[in-house]
Amino acid sequence: TGEKPYACKLCDYRAGQLSALNTHLRKHTGEKPFACDSCDYRAGQLIQLKRHIRTHMGEKPFACGACDFRAGQLKDLKKHLKTHLDIKKPYNCNVCSYRASRINHLKTHLRTHTGEKPYTCKVCDYKAGQLTNLKTHMRTHTGEKPFACDKCSYRAALKSSLVQHMRTHDR
Structure with missing residues (x-):
């Protein structure tokens, strides 16, 4: 239960x-x-x-899928796996340590440093650096609440609000 x-x-x-x-x-x-x-x-x-x-x-049950490295603890394998990231994430931010697998992801990330906000709300003066943030903002105007609690009738516009609400049922 x-x-x-x-x-x-x-x-x-x-x-x-x-x-x-x-x-x-x-x-x-x-x-x-x-x-x-x-x-x-x-x-x-x-x-x-x-x-x-x-x-x-000397037991090393955790194996890397990209090379022959083996580790005794999962945390050591996770640390090792970061050595393979250079291959999978070739696009580097020149301001911080962010790495991206796609150039478009890097371009979107760079807006966090430049402050550029190309997406504008047509209802108010809100501006966003990412299209997903504008879409989320639009719920304040539409009243859309797509996240539903499965234990009561509560609905939320943000997933984080639903997660916070769910904690009230755990008490």
């Missing part, structure tokens, strides 16, 4: 099971009951210890 009756008294965290709350509480207490047999590493969760043990075993 998605019910989360167990609440942390130190933050807003809620859990569906008492064991999950107890695991969460270790973040606040700093308790690390899981110890490595090969070194002095300790972990707050069993999954963290299992990941650590891979460093001793």
Whole structure:
């Protein structure tokens, strides 16, 4: 049912099971009951210890699809994957570190630096740097609310507003 009756008294965290709350509480207490047999590493969760043990075993279950690189932890594979971005995103912003796969994406991004806003609302004086932002703005005039809550009759013009509203049902 998605019910989360167990609440942390130190933050807003809620859990569906008492064991999950107890695991969460270790973040606040700093308790690390899981110890490595090969070194002095300790972990707050069993999954963290299992990941650590891979460093001793040489186990590398995470493989790169673009080359023969393998990693013991997912975060290391994600870091490695960024080395392949140069091939997939050849268009570089000369102001910041943004990279794009298409020249049109870079041109749109550059407007964030230049302040250029070529899209103008025909109803008011609003201007936008991206066409999608103008389309979203137009909902303020049309009253369109395409994002509907599946738990009540609430509707929103912005997806972010619906996401924020959905949190009221989780309480």
